Amino acid sequence: MVLSCRGLRRDFGGFTAVNDVDLDVRHGEVHALIGPNGAGKTTVFNLLTKFLQPTSGRIELLGQDITRTEPAKVARMGLVRSFQISATFPHLTVLENVRVALQRPGGLAVQFWKPVSSLDRLNERAMELLETVGLEGARDRLAADLSYGRKRVLELATTLALEPKVLLLDEPMAGMGGEDIGTVAAIIRRAAERHAVLMVEHNLKVVADLCERVTVLQRGEILAAGDYATVSADPRVRTAYMGTDHG
Known part of the structure; x- marks a missing residue:
């Protein structure tokens, strides 16, 4: 496993933004983290890249515990993130x-x-x-x-x-037209041949076409995980995120 976390939790005062999240990101895979607005996706990214410290839980990169490691060192170890902007x-x-x-x-x-x-x-x-x-x-x-x-x-x-050893891509397709989406999807697919990729993405067609594994968050907790066919068939996911009429 290139990047993994177990029992990841982050509290802000009396509010729990992320609770008991387990995640495994593998070499050669594109792994999507999806969920409705406010589900905790960006907070998970901030925890993995150490912009935020977890309240509890453990994060490993390349077999090393990075739970309390500084962001700059994590980046030098090969965990590289892009931002929405x-x-x-x-x-x-x-x-x-x-x-x-x-x-x-x-x-x-x-x-x-x-x-x-x-x-x-x-x-x-x-x-x-x-x-x-x-x-x-x-x-x-x-x-x-x-x-x-x-x-x-x-x-x-x-x-x-x-x-990078691991690419964390935060909404790489946001605001793009169809031609650019196809270009970026092809770049990410090629990048995944040499790197592990974890991406937050709202375009479900992109997720279906590109991602081997999908983790769905709701209110900071994992609602479902698996391949796209599995999670998209889950009635809880369809209700919470994709919409009951999503085919």
């Missing part, structure tokens, strides 16, 4: 955005005294990543000039540049 450098080019992300794995993150030309050795890998996500033709465009969907694709490229 696109996070690119608007006034850098597409290629420069990816080169920035490559500086840490390339050993250049803190070598401020070196000339900008020292980053040129990252160009080959940056172009490989841009080709992976279909942005090689936009390498010299400013990130600010990209469409919303292309910015999200660029963010995926920068996330992959960090050489």
Whole structure:
């Protein structure tokens, strides 16, 4: 198991946002975390990435207990997260955005005294990543000039540049049109060949087509878990999230 948690709980004063959550994320799989608004999905992400500390429970990454580990160390261990809001450098080019992300794995993150030309050795890998996500033709465009969907694709490229062991994707399809959704789904499918992927996603067609496993949250607790066919057939899930008329 690449990433797992047992008995995960988070209290905010007298309110329990996440209660007794067990989760297993496997290498080579896309695992979806779904549920209605307020179900606790983002809180689970914040707990797994250590932006929040759990009230109780245990989290393991690559067999190591990271329950009390600092977020920066967890990220260096290979747990990398994207956010709902696109996070690119608007006034850098597409290629420069990816080169920035490559500086840490390339050993250049803190070598401020070196000339900008020292980053040129990252160009080959940056172009490989841009080709992976279909942005090689936009390498010299400013990130600010990209469409919303292309910015999200660029963010995926920068996330992959960090050489993650586990990708946590927070609503990667949010706000996208059909063409961009297909592009991003294909990128995630390819990424899952080399990484474990956990994603929060509201687009159920994407979840059905892309995800091997689905965990459904309601009011901070697991309502159902299994493959999409199993959870979508559960009457509790249909009532709580998908709607009773969902086929």
